[in-house]
Amino acid sequence: MSYLDPSHLSHTAHDWRAEFKRLDGAYAASTMRAYHADIETYTQWCALSERTPFPGSVDTVCAYLLDQGRFAPSTVRRRVYAIRKVHQLLRLPDPTFDEDINLTFRRIRRGKTSRPRQAKGMTKDYLEKFLAIQPDNPWGLRNRAMLSLGYDLLTRRSELVAITVDEVQFRSDGTLRVLIRRGKADPAGYGRIAFTSRRTGKLVAEWLDWRGYEFEPLFCPIYQGHAQNRHLSDTTVKHLIKSAAKNAGLNPSEVNDFSGHSMRVGAAQDLLKAGHDTAAIMRAGGWKSINVLTRYLENAECNVWL
Known part of the structure; x- marks a missing residue:
C-alpha cells in the first residue's frame, strides 16, 4: 500500500498516540x-x-x-520537531523541511526582541541560607544533601534524582567522586565524572547513615518516617528550591525566579567569580557548547575591572 493512499491517511490521522509508544526508551521522559x-x-x-x-x-x-509566535522561539522550534516526528512515525510526507517553514520561523525569531528568561542562580550565599532553614529530621537530612550535591555537581534536576548509591564514591579526603549518567547532552548514557566539597561529602554520608545502603536510588521519598525504594520525581527538586527560598524569607518575586535549574546556574556563576576558566567550568558542568555556557554566565555579578 502506498503511503499516499487516502484510506491510509484518514486512518493514521488519529493514530499518533499509538505511534508515540515506539519512542519509549529512545528519548527522555521529559x-x-x-x-x-x-x-x-x-x-x-x-x-x-x-x-x-x-x-x-x-x-x-x-x-x-x-x-504560536507569541511563545518563545525555543518553544516554537520544539513544536516543529514534534510535528516532524509524528509525520516520520506515521511515514507521511513531511512538510517541516520546506523552505517556507524555515522562513516563517526566522520571522518569528526576529520578531522577538525580549531577552530569554534565565532562572535565578542559587549561588553559594543562597545555598547557605537554604541549608540553614532545613528541619532537623530525615527530610532535612535528605534536603541538605540534595541541595549541596546538586550545587557542587552543577546538575540538572533530572540528573540529580537519577543518581544511584553505587555511582557515589567516598574519597579519603572527605570529598565525593560521582558518576552522572544520562544528561541532556548525553542520551547514550556514557556519563561524566564530577567531584564535590567536603561539606557535601559529610551531608551525603549523614543522609545515607539514616536511610541505609540497601537500595539503589541515592535520593528517595520518605513515607511515615521510612525511606522508600524508588527515585524521587524531578519536580521534587524544583519544589525543594522554591520552598527553601520561601522559608528563607525571600520576597515572592524572588522566590518565583528560582527553578530546578537554579543550582546549575548559580554554581556556574560562582565558578566564574572564583576565577576559573571556561574549560574548567565546562568540564564541571558537562557543557559541550560554549554558547550555552555563556547564557548561564551572563547574569553573574562579575566585574572584570575590579
Missing part, C-alpha cells in the same frame, strides 16, 4: 511529555481551524507556527 503536549496543542488548533493535522500541509504548519 522530552516525551513535551512532544505529547505539543502535538495535543497542534491537533486542537487544527480542529478549531478545520485543517488536517496529518499529513499537514506547508500552509497549515506555517499558519500554526505564526499563531
Whole structure:
C-alpha cells in the first residue's frame, strides 16, 4: 500500500498516540511529555481551524507556527520537531523541511526582541541560607544533601534524582567522586565524572547513615518516617528550591525566579567569580557548547575591572 493512499491517511490521522509508544526508551521522559503536549496543542488548533493535522500541509504548519509566535522561539522550534516526528512515525510526507517553514520561523525569531528568561542562580550565599532553614529530621537530612550535591555537581534536576548509591564514591579526603549518567547532552548514557566539597561529602554520608545502603536510588521519598525504594520525581527538586527560598524569607518575586535549574546556574556563576576558566567550568558542568555556557554566565555579578 502506498503511503499516499487516502484510506491510509484518514486512518493514521488519529493514530499518533499509538505511534508515540515506539519512542519509549529512545528519548527522555521529559522530552516525551513535551512532544505529547505539543502535538495535543497542534491537533486542537487544527480542529478549531478545520485543517488536517496529518499529513499537514506547508500552509497549515506555517499558519500554526505564526499563531504560536507569541511563545518563545525555543518553544516554537520544539513544536516543529514534534510535528516532524509524528509525520516520520506515521511515514507521511513531511512538510517541516520546506523552505517556507524555515522562513516563517526566522520571522518569528526576529520578531522577538525580549531577552530569554534565565532562572535565578542559587549561588553559594543562597545555598547557605537554604541549608540553614532545613528541619532537623530525615527530610532535612535528605534536603541538605540534595541541595549541596546538586550545587557542587552543577546538575540538572533530572540528573540529580537519577543518581544511584553505587555511582557515589567516598574519597579519603572527605570529598565525593560521582558518576552522572544520562544528561541532556548525553542520551547514550556514557556519563561524566564530577567531584564535590567536603561539606557535601559529610551531608551525603549523614543522609545515607539514616536511610541505609540497601537500595539503589541515592535520593528517595520518605513515607511515615521510612525511606522508600524508588527515585524521587524531578519536580521534587524544583519544589525543594522554591520552598527553601520561601522559608528563607525571600520576597515572592524572588522566590518565583528560582527553578530546578537554579543550582546549575548559580554554581556556574560562582565558578566564574572564583576565577576559573571556561574549560574548567565546562568540564564541571558537562557543557559541550560554549554558547550555552555563556547564557548561564551572563547574569553573574562579575566585574572584570575590579
